[in-house]
Amino acid sequence: MFRDWGFFITETMIGIKRSSLMAVISIVTVTVSLLVFGFFLLVTTNLTNLADLITSKLEIRIFLKSSLTQQEITQFQDRIKRIKGIESVKFVDKVVAWDEFRNQFQNLHLDSTDQDNPLPHSIRISLMKDHHILPVAKYLRGFDYYVDDLVYGGEIAERMERFSRLIHVFGFGLVGILGISTLLIIVNTIRLTVIARQDEISVMKLVGATNRFIQWPFLIEGFLIGFIGALMSVALLSSAYYFLGEKIQGSVPFFPLVFHQSELLRIFMIVALTGTGIGIVGAYISVSKTLKHQL
Amino acid sequence: MIQLKNVSKVYSNGMLALDDINIFVGQEEFVYLIGPSGSGKSTLLKLIFMADFPSQGEIIIDRFILSRIQRSQIPFYRRNIGMIFQDYKLLSKRTVYENVAFALRVMHYPTPKIKKQVQHVLELVGLEDKMHSMPNELSGGEQQKICIARAIVNAPPILLCDEPTGNLDPDTSWDIVQLLTKINTRKTTVVMATHDTEIVDGLPKRVIAIESGQVKRDQQLGGYVE
Numbered sequence: 176m177f178r179d180w181g182f183f184i185t186e187t188m189i190g191i192k193r194s195s196l197m198a199v200i201s202i203v204t205v206t207v208s209l210l211v212f213g214f215f216l217l218v219t220t221n222l223t224n225l226a227d228l229i230t231s232k233l234e235i236r237i238f239l240k241s242s243l244t245q246q247e248i249t250q251f252q253d254r255i256k257r258i259k260g261i262e263s264v265k266f267v268d269k270v271v272a273w274d275e276f277r278n279q280f281q282n283l284h285l286d287s288t289d290q291d292n293p294l295p296h297s298i299r300i301s302l303m304k305d306h307h308i309l310p311v312a313k314y315l316r317g318f319d320y321y322v323d324d325l326v327y328g329g330e331i332a333e334r335m336e337r338f339s340r341l342i343h344v345f346g347f348g349l350v351g352i353l354g355i356s357t358l359l360i361i362v363n364t365i366r367l368t369v370i371a372r373q374d375e376i377s378v379m380k381l382v383g384a385t386n387r388f389i390q391w392p393f394l395i396e397g398f399l400i401g402f403i404g405a406l407m408s409v410a411l412l413s414s415a416y417y418f419l420g421e422k423i424q425g426s427v428p429f430f431p432l433v434f435h436q437s438e439l440l441r442i443f444m445i446v447a448l449t450g451t452g453i454g455i456v457g458a459y460i461s462v463s464k465t466l467k468h469q470l
Numbered sequence: 471m472i473q474l475k476n477v478s479k480v481y482s483n484g485m486l487a488l489d490d491i492n493i494f495v496g497q498e499e500f501v502y503l504i505g506p507s508g509s510g511k512s513t514l515l516k517l518i519f520m521a522d523f524p525s526q527g528e529i530i531i532d533r534f535i536l537s538r539i540q541r542s543q544i545p546f547y548r549r550n551i552g553m554i555f556q557d558y559k560l561l562s563k564r565t566v567y568e569n570v571a572f573a574l575r576v577m578h579y580p581t582p583k584i585k586k587q588v589q590h591v592l593e594l595v596g597l598e599d600k601m602h603s604m605p606n607e608l609s610g611g612e613q614q615k616i617c618i619a620r621a622i623v624n625a626p627p628i629l630l631c632d633e634p635t636g637n638l639d640p641d642t643s644w645d646i647v648q649l650l651t652k653i654n655t656r657k658t659t660v661v662m663a664t665h666d667t668e669i670v671d672g673l674p675k676r677v678i679a680i681e682s683g684q685v686k687r688d689q690q691l692g693g694y695v696e
């Protein structure tokens with residue numbers, strides 16, 4: 176098998192040369208489709224990141240029933256700590272809370288009044304990144320022996336979640352359509368090379384070539400088309416992203432754009448692999464379709 | 471060894487091209503397959519080459535029972551059979567060397583061995599100095615010789631020829647037939663479908679005559695007509 180590679184690669188080059196215009200068109204198509212694909216990945220990643228960031232800043236505040244003993248409160252805290260995704264559980268004594276409150280709102284002159292402390296003991300819970308606040312909050316509300324009231328950024332959290340789900344669905348739908356149309360274009364390009372080389376294929380069959388042997392040059396061609404298209408789109412995407420990214424950070428410094436090397440690398444890898452994969456699969460579909468009917 | 475047992479072929483349009491054919495050709499024989507146009511000669515060769523399948527009957531070639539060969543295995547079977555066509559079926563955009571080497575490439579031969587064997591077989595057909603020519607720079611006879619060279623380059627035990635002299639003048643035709651006999655003496659079974667009276671009568675061999683898809687005559691050292 177190994178010694179055939181030189182031959183396959185020469186054959187591929189001959190094939191591309193004979194239908195070079197079509198190859199260029201396919202490469203451009205792959206590039207454009209992957210650009211849109213990559214753009215969507217970047218947008219979804221950033222939106223998800225934003226959503227996570229916002230949700231992770233949210234915390235749950237439980238106001239405890241005043242009837243609880245200190246021991247019961249500790250028990251309940253231990254209980255909460257065992258829930259998955261909990262990062263920290265902090266008990267806030269009502270005295271401390273009241274002090275804080277008065278400090279914060281000195282303009283109300285609460286110090287001067289003989290007002291009793293109206294606040295209950297409370298527990299402040301923050302969640303680990305990537306954990307959704309909603310189910311945890313709902314779960315905690317169930318402990319009505321301990322919980323007098325519970326507040327969290329429920330509205331915002333729910334909205335963010337719905338929004339990122341929508342983006343995902345829409346993005347994947349678009350990506351799917353793009354993927355299929357790119358695939359079809361590659362299938363057709365390769366089919367043209369297959370047709371252009373029909374005579375050679377039948378001669379190859381006459382001298383005893385297996386379908387697999389005949390397929391290789393076409394698969395390599397598909398691979399090259401996908402790969403070159405992928406490289407071009409990744410190059411364009413990454414430079415555009417960094418360029419625009421810096422502009423955005425310049426004007427909105429706190430906007431949490433994703434600039435993690437590993438995260439971006441992952442996205443670009445997905446784009447590159449998708450392009451290459453589509454190239455190979457497209458070539459395989461069109462060449463095996465043609466070969467199937469030939470003896 | 472070529473054996474056909476009760477072989478019939480009906481084409482999808484209902485044409486009965488072969489009608490209950492029984493033939494046995496032993497190892498290293500040389501056979502002329504003659505008959506008028508449309509009698510079924512090409513069909514018979516096609517079935518042996520597995521370019522098509524019989525509607526009925528069994529074909530056995532050496533150790534192969536053709537009906538038991540799966541589609542995906544046909545290429546491997548074909549490597550045991552050289553096939554020569556009236557229209558050569560050469561690759562017009564490749565050199566003579568590449569055309570012949572193609573058959574070995576397909577069988578995963580290493581390049582040095584390909585070089586050696588192509589050189590050898592081109593010498594055998596007398597075209598070693600045209601190695602780097604393109605097919606359209608050659609005469610019909612020369613092209614046919616390249617086709618022969620390609621068919622025998624991996625020394626298959628059987629060589630099928632479908633009217634190999636069909637387009638050639640008498641002298642060149644003789645040249646080709648001489649070459650085929652030479653290959654035959656090198657332990658290759660040769661079956662040659664032909665219309666060429668001169669050759670069949672001038673170089674008598676076993677003759678199998680078919681007419682309307684049936685064997686009409688099977689004669690050692692027979693002539694074109696009875």
Ligand SMILES: Nc1ncnc2c1ncn2[C@@H]1O[C@H](COP(=O)(O)OP(=O)(O)OP(=O)(O)O)[C@@H](O)[C@H]1O
Binds near residue numbers: 482485506507513514
């Ligand atoms: N693919 C096909 N489909 C339908 N009929 C066919 C097909 N190939 C051949 N035939 C018919 O089968 C019969 C035998 O054809 P075949 O080509 O075997 O004849 P032949 O003896 O080789 O003739 P020739 O000497 O002209 O080459 C003919 O009547 C032909 O029309």
Ligand SMILES: [Mg+2]
Binds near residue numbers: 511512632
């Ligand atoms: Mg014929």
